[in-house]
Amino acid sequence: MTIRRDQTAGLVLDAQLHLLDRQVLDRDGVPVSTVDDVEVGGIRPGEPVDPAAPPPVITDLLVGTEIATRIFGGRPPASRRMPISWRLVSDVGTVVRLGVAGDSLDAGWVERWVSEHIIARIPGGRHDPE
Amino acid sequence: MILSDLIGAQVADAEGTHVGTVVDVRFVIDGNPGQLLADARLAGLLVSPHGRSSTWGYERSGATGPWPIAQWLRWLHRGLFLVHWEDVSMVDVGRVALRAGYERHDAALGPRTSDG
Numbered sequence: 001m002t003i004r005r006d007q008t009a010g011l012v013l014d015a016q017l018h019l020l021d022r023q024v025l026d027r028d029g030v031p032v033s034t035v036d037d038v039e040v041g042g043i044r045p046g047e048p049v050d051p052a053a054p055p056p057v058i059t060d061l062l063v064g065t066e067i068a069t070r071i072f073g074g075r076p077p078a079s080r081r082m083p084i085s086w087r088l089v090s091d092v093g094t095v096v097r098l099g100v101a102g103d104s105l106d107a108g109w110v111e112r113w114v115s116e117h118i119i120a121r122i123p124g125g126r127h128d129p130e
Numbered sequence: 131m132i133l134s135d136l137i138g139a140q141v142a143d144a145e146g147t148h149v150g151t152v153v154d155v156r157f158v159i160d161g162n163p164g165q166l167l168a169d170a171r172l173a174g175l176l177v178s179p180h181g182r183s184s185t186w187g188y189e190r191s192g193a194t195g196p197w198p199i200a201q202w203l204r205w206l207h208r209g210l211f212l213v214h215w216e217d218v219s220m221v222d223v224g225r226v227a228l229r230a231g232y233e234r235h236d237a238a239l240g241p242r243t244s245d246g
Contacts, residue, residue: 010160012239013170015133017154017187038133040155040172045131046222055215056172058157062132090166092159099166 013092023095024063024084026102032084033063035096039083058086061096135223141177144219144230150177152226154187156212172215175226176237179209190239212237 013019015038024032042056043049060083090099098105119125139152154176159168176190181203187193188200189207217232 010158010168012173013157013159014176014187014190014239015155015157016137017190017239020133040131040133040136042172043131043221045135046220048220049215049218051216054171056131058170058172086167086170088166092167 011092018092019061019096022092024061024098025095026098026105027090027100028102030102032098032102032105033082035061035063037062059083060085061089131221131223136175136221136226138182139221139224139226141175141213141226141228143228143232149228150179150209150211151182152176153178153181153183153207153210174212174214174235175218176210176212178207181207181210187239190237210237211235 019035019038022035024035026032038058039060039062040056041059042054063082063084084098084105088098088100088105089096091097133155136152136155140148141150141152143149152175156173156176157170158173159170178189186199186203188203189210194200211234213228213232214235217229218226219229220227
């Protein structure tokens, strides 16, 4: 079978290479989480694909709880997923940058909880290194 | 549908013949402008006739080192091709069907304009 060459305009992202496991930073450069999976809208499992329909698009980046199931299989319940809407993404490079402050996202609750309840109890954990 | 349901899916042509495994999903950011970044549309699926997963992308890039790993992964994913979304007839968890007369496209990545 003949292999054809593509000429694609726009930024090409291969999900495994360019999205999964990338660190997510908020608009101030503060780490929020890492990309553990991606929600793709517009695919109906088991139903024929309508060639006239618009192509599926990334709707959310899923962070926080997906890494274990990517390794060991299965999936966490939908209620445990922490989505970050694609509309909040401002750039995809070596890291994924958001256009909003991390404090406004639920995705960072684990980091906030750890920071407030564990790191803060460590001597020196409440201020920057001197 | 989440990406984990697509990656690793077995791909069959219109006659039901197994042609490979989905090892990655290609998106292109050229859609309708959003609040910050345009939509990332699903452009196609990367199908490997021999390998079952691809996380480093040697077979899609010009990377050559470390030489033994690059050579092994290129051999493992020999015949890797991109099938456009328009050539996909059905997607289910762990299973993808292609349309009759689907075309295989070169999976090579071009130079990136971003820093990734």
